[in-house]
Amino acid sequence: MSTSLYRLAGRVALCGLLVAAVGLPAQADTLVNFFGNAITSGQSPYSGPTLSGTIAYAVYTEANFESNFPGYDVPSGELGYIYQVLNGNGDPVSSNAIVGINSSITGIGSVTIDPFATEKAPQSATLTPSISAAWDFSGIGNNVPTLGVSNGLVLTSTHLPGPATTLNILVDGGASAIAQVVAPGDIRVPEPAGMLLAGLGATLLLGRRRRR
Numbered sequence: 001m002s003t004s005l006y007r008l009a010g011r012v013a014l015c016g017l018l019v020a021a022v023g024l025p026a027q028a029d030t031l032v033n034f035f036g037n038a039i040t041s042g043q044s045p046y047s048g049p050t051l052s053g054t055i056a057y058a059v060y061t062e063a064n065f066e067s068n069f070p071g072y073d074v075p076s077g078e079l080g081y082i083y084q085v086l087n088g089n090g091d092p093v094s095s096n097a098i099v100g101i102n103s104s105i106t107g108i109g110s111v112t113i114d115p116f117a118t119e120k121a122p123q124s125a126t127l128t129p130s131i132s133a134a135w136d137f138s139g140i141g142n143n144v145p146t147l148g149v150s151n152g153l154v155l156t157s158t159h160l161p162g163p164a165t166t167l168n169i170l171v172d173g174g175a176s177a178i179a180q181v182v183a184p185g186d187i188r189v190p191e192p193a194g195m196l197l198a199g200l201g202a203t204l205l206l207g208r209r210r211r212r
Helices: 003-023 062-068 192-211
Strands: 040-047 052-061 079-087 093-099 105-111 124-128 132-136 152-157 159-161 165-171 176-181 184-188
Touching (some): 079 093, 079 159, 093 152, 105 132
Antiparallel strands (some): 105 152
């Protein structure tokens, strides 16, 4: 085969790959893509009798949360905690719940991570104060499928991230899997005035020490 024929064959093959790529469904965005300006973030594996995958989580300031995920209003001065279920090779996820939360939780809801994805927001979000928070994926027409992702599950809080709490993933048939994720702890978010006074106090102490 001549050099020109080799080049032609290569171009045809490349065009075929491009056409095939265009025909592929778009991959839904994951929370991992938004980790850049988070206070803390990570992924935790979960595994149960029929379900496995990871939970992605991140904590943002009010401004950073709202710039990343428009449409969800984090209360002024609070933090936005967001979680996403990434389903592995197990059964479809019908619902999930965060347990062991405390009274520092001020709100619960959901947010779209990928506006072009087929996943819908959870149909309902319920909160039992100081006990548990739950999102229901059943009845939305598209549970979190195998090798799929959920939209964002959101908590807002007046408290900084603390020790891990338990995230309980429930699947059809009652099987469950558990993952450890970051959740609000015991320390409140410092108020701007408090931070200013603390900074002023530190400056005054430093000035006194230097004069001595």
